[in-house]
Amino acid sequence: MSKDKVLLIDGMALLFRGFFATSIYGNFMYNDKGIPTNAVNGFIKYFLNALDTFQPTHVICCWDMGSKTFRTRLYPEYKANRSQPPEELIPQFDMAKEAMDGFEVPNVGVEDFEADDCIGTLANQLAPQSSVYILTGDQDLLQLIDENITIAIMKKGRGNYQLYDETNLFEHKGCTARQMIDMKGLMGDSSDNYPGVKGIGEKTALKLLKEYETIEALLENMNNLSPGLKKKLETGQDMLHLSRQLAEIRIDVPLKYSFEEAIWTAREEKAINSLGNMGIKIPLQDLYSNQETAESG
The missing domain is CATH 3.40.50.1010 (5'-nuclease)
Structure with a gap:
C-alpha cells in the first residue's frame, strides 16, 4: 500500500x-x-x-x-x-x-x-x-x-x-533545519523586524553554528571567543533568546x-x-x- x-x-x-x-x-x-x-x-x-x-x-x-x-x-x-x-x-x-x-x-x-x-x-x-x-x-x-x-x-x-x-x-544553506532557528536568533530577520544580536550577521552566525552547533553550546563556550564577539553576545543575550523564540515555528497549535x-x-x-x-x-x-x-x- x-x-x-x-x-x-x-x-x-x-x-x-x-x-x-x-x-x-x-x-x-x-x-x-x-x-x-x-x-x-x-x-x-x-x-x-x-x-x-x-x-x-x-x-x-x-x-x-x-x-x-x-x-x-x-x-x-x-x-x-x-x-x-x-x-x-x-x-x-x-x-x-x-x-x-x-x-x-x-x-x-x-x-x-x-x-x-x-x-x-x-x-x-x-x-x-x-x-x-x-x-x-x-x-x-x-x-x-x-x-x-x-x-x-x-x-x-x-x-x-x-x-x-x-x-x-x-x-544549499550550510546548516541543518534545526540550526536555521538558531541562525535567526543570532542574526535576526529584517523582513520580520526583529534584530537578533547586534553586530552579528549571516556569515558570523554560520561560522559560530558550524563550530558550536547550537546556541546553548555557544553560550557555554563564550570564554573561547574573541573579546569583541563575547561582548556582543553578553550584551545581546536577551534579544538572542527572544529572536530565537520569534523565529521558531510552533508545532503545538490547538487546531482541529x-x-x-x-x-x-x-x-x-x-x-x-x-x-x-x-x-x-x-x-x-x-x-x-x-x-x-x-x-x-
Whole structure:
C-alpha cells in the first residue's frame, strides 16, 4: 500500500504572490460586482499547477487569522515594518478561502498563531505516516524539514519549484533545519523586524553554528571567543533568546481538522460553480484528467 502524500499549502504566500504578479502592471481584474479577482486568479493557477506537479492524496490550506499573534505580544515590533495589505487585496482573502471550499480543501487557521505555525503542527502530526510537501515562498519554513517533510519553494514563474529536504538542505544553506532557528536568533530577520544580536550577521552566525552547533553550546563556550564577539553576545543575550523564540515555528497549535476531509476528491461541478459565483473562469479540464490518471494508476 502506497504512503499518503499530503500537500500543505501556505495560502498567504500563494495569494500575495498571485496579487503582486499582476498588480505590478496595474492589472487587478474585476468581476461583475466590481471586486478585484487578480490575486484569487493567480492563487488558483498556482494551486492547480501544484496539484499537477505533486499529485497529492490529501490537501490542506493554511491561513493567518489577523496580524495580532503571540509573537506580537512577545515583541510589539514584530512585523511592524510591514504596510497594510493593498485595498484591492483585502476582499480576496475570503474569496480564496471560498475557492478552497469549492475544491473541498480544508481551510485551517487558528487565532493567535500564524499560518506557518499551523503548517508546522500539521507537518509534525502527519509526517510519521505520510509524505508531506509544503508549498510556500517563505524560506522560514525550511526549519520544518525532517524525515518525510519536503519544502517546495515557489520560484519565479508558475510551475518552478526548488525542493529542499534532508538530503540537500545543508548543501544549499550550510546548516541543518534545526540550526536555521538558531541562525535567526543570532542574526535576526529584517523582513520580520526583529534584530537578533547586534553586530552579528549571516556569515558570523554560520561560522559560530558550524563550530558550536547550537546556541546553548555557544553560550557555554563564550570564554573561547574573541573579546569583541563575547561582548556582543553578553550584551545581546536577551534579544538572542527572544529572536530565537520569534523565529521558531510552533508545532503545538490547538487546531482541529479531519484527515478524511482533506482527501483530494474535488468535484468538477462544485469547483466550477464556486469559482463562477466569484466571477472567476479558469479551465479545469487538465486538472481532472490528471486526477483520473492518478486514480487509475
